[in-house]
Amino acid sequence: MTLRAPRDPGAPVSLSKNGDRSPVARDDAPYLELAGIRKTFGRFEALKGVSLDAARGELMVFLGPSGCGKTTLLRIVAGLESQDEGRIVQGGRDVSTVPAIGRDYGIVFQSYALFPNLTVADNVAYGLVNRRTSRETIRSRIAELLKLVGLPDAGPKYPGQLSGGQQQRIALARAIATSPGLLLLDEPLSALDALERVRLRGEIRALQQRLGVTTIMVTHDQEEALSMADRVVVMNAGRIEQVGTPREVYEKPATPFVADFVGKINVLPAVAEGSGRFRVGSVSLALDHRQDIAAGTEVKLYLRPEEIGVHVNGHAAAGALAAKVAKVEFLGAFCMVGIALDAAGTPSLVANVPRQQVDAGRLEPGTAVRVSLPAGAMRVLS
């Protein structure tokens, strides 16, 4: 038995020049199709009609605050929860009413859920033993899997003897042991400490790409979602807010919720003045790409802190606005600089400024600066 090759070798993971991961080239038919999934618990509507497709081999992340329905949706995909309405098609087979045991997937939980009384090797072999595989094959498969997750010597140990990160690697090995067509990860990193979390997320991503297994991961951690996903599904209150690549949801949030939930963002209440001009407080900004909004409409402008240019000396770009530093918060490589746009001190912006620039410009509360707000990076959402 060998490790599963990607099911579609003709569709390798492509990396574009700037390092952006674009989604895996798709088959015509998606591997997993969810259509109109609804679920209520008593009076609480957990999922209000969710439809979604996942391509073969892609890593899709469900991202959202707690209670948004992301875990419920994952459990419905797994058959651990049954939907009130809706259809699930996996690999061309309608599994809407198939119980968990009849579906084809491996799953990893936040709590690891390793069997405490079985050794690591027995845990990994748990799903293999049942399939009447020969003992020798099983043994070599265990060794192969343990090596794959970087714990080749853990076999005879008990889960209780391993650290959290190691236990989660074993849980992962157990989940992929039977070469499932779908891998489900339910907040797999949430119980780990910060360092281990970052290390393991890289490992999981690499493993997933190597195996080419279609994967769905649930998380409430946006950094985790952005760093691992081919596509992010941002969910809120039982609905999907946006589906897109990490860059899409970060750079072009479709809704105020997405803008706010994914990354830090400045929100500027503004009024359209027509012909692409918007008034923020006493300042008028030109956003040429939004000529379509009628004068007088109240809108909100969204701008990431790192898009804002902060200049101390005269050589600021054209169109920069006079402002004052209100606050400087040291964050390591960057400083978060609070900026008051006009004399009255409103509205405030937050800009990310590299530490060296803060030092060079002697930025401190009260420093007069000029800020440039790049129109191209600004999103208008109402």
Added chain:
Amino acid sequence: MHWHDRLAQGLLFACCAALALFLIGPLLMIFVKSVQDKDGVYVGLVHFREYFATPELQQSIRNTLFVATVVTMVTVPLAFTFAYALTRSCMPGKGTFRVIALTPILAPSLMAAISFIQWFGTQGLLKGLLAGASVYGAIGIILSSIYATFPHALMIVLTSLLLADGRLYEAAEALRTPMLRRFFTITLPGAKYGLVSATMVVFSYTVSDFGIPKVIGGNYNVLAVDIFKQVIGQQNFNKGAVVSLVLLAPVLLAFIVDWFMRRRLQAQFSSRAVPYVPRRSPGFDRAMLVFCSAVSVFMLAVLGMAVYTSFIKLWPYDLSFSLRHYVYGLIDAGVIVDYFNSLKMAFYTALFGTLFIFAMAYLLEKTRGMATLKAAVRLVVTIPMAVPGLVLGLGYIFFFNHPDNPLNGIYGTMAILVLSTVVHYYTSSHMTAVTALKALDDEFESVSASLKVPFYRTFFRVTLPVSLPAVLDIGRYLFVNGMVTISAVVFLYAPDTRPASVAILNMDEAGEIGAAAGMATLIVASSTAVCVLYAIVTRYLLRRTQAWRAAPRP
């Protein structure tokens, strides 16, 4: 639906049917019989009216409540102080004190009554202490009941004190909170549920117990003995049903209070609590040592007297050592058979009871679907706690002795004794099983399903081995209670299945105190042996199957 799910549901249905048959059915029959006459004709509340018009029976109610109230008011503070000493002091010998305080559980409640008769009865050694009052009556019942209920209260209070979070005490100390204020603001609120629960258990136990007042009650009538008299003495089953319902009322009330308290207090303890570690305090430690020694002397005096009585010729005239009570009183008289009946019954109760109770708890907690049915079952399994053994036993007579019941073949067999005992002690065992199962990761079953491993395989490979300590604990609990139980089985035994506890009752009535004490001693010895065996087996099994618990961490 997958056939695995069907199998799980089928098993759950089967278990529910068994509960309905052996718990709900008999209890309902009591209600039915209480409004019928001898010939099964509906007569409405006639029996109740008659009952409440009889002054002696009214007196029984007052007596019962009086005795139960006094016992509760004495036992709970005693048990609390004892538990407090075990958890909050640094006195020596804690382990020994704990074992001594729990010994009454190993003996039938009758034994305490016999012992107190020996101490304080007409020929008692300490008769003078009672200043002319007779031990036969309220005094004897109260003393014996305190002895019998003490360990039950102690275990509950001890658990609640052990759950206390040490960090709360550290915080209080950092805030310079005086000791007394710490006691009233941290210790007592933390133990509140335990205290209420212990109060209810002691009260219910005293109200329901029938052995003690039967032996030492004299002419002091209580409800439990009334039922026995109506049923066995006068063969008036319908009146017995009425008294049963009257007896059920206060116990049910206690149970409901307990249930509501439990619901309110559920979320009080966080699982991350740090255990409290007591520090030395010479004066306090010494006071606690004196108190615990006094209680232990009391416990040992009761147990010791019963054992002693069984090994001497004739109290108090001939105190020479003799085995005559065992040889003539038990073996030659053929009563020893009853002891073997009890052993057999306790063994079957432990075996089948543990199997059923754990399986039921597993199906309830770890399988999916049928939420409504499960909620109903969770409620139903708490009922046995609220049903006195006598009431259950009477229900069994009504239900299984009914000619139309296809199961009436089990009437008079060992099976009905085992069944009634399992049901009688169901609730505590169920709680133990549920606690153990809840400690397991909820996702084990999900993981198994994703790996296409059937649930029963995971049950046998993971759930059962990991829960083995709890399973053995349930087995021991059922065995010990099977050895000492009397109230439910007193209505249900046949001549060839008569259990030892009933034999004690009969020998006591016949004046054969020595033989009765001998039988009680045999029961204590057997229960002790099983507990020791349990300790050894547990240790051995833990080493073999629970290696993961002891495995060193990195």
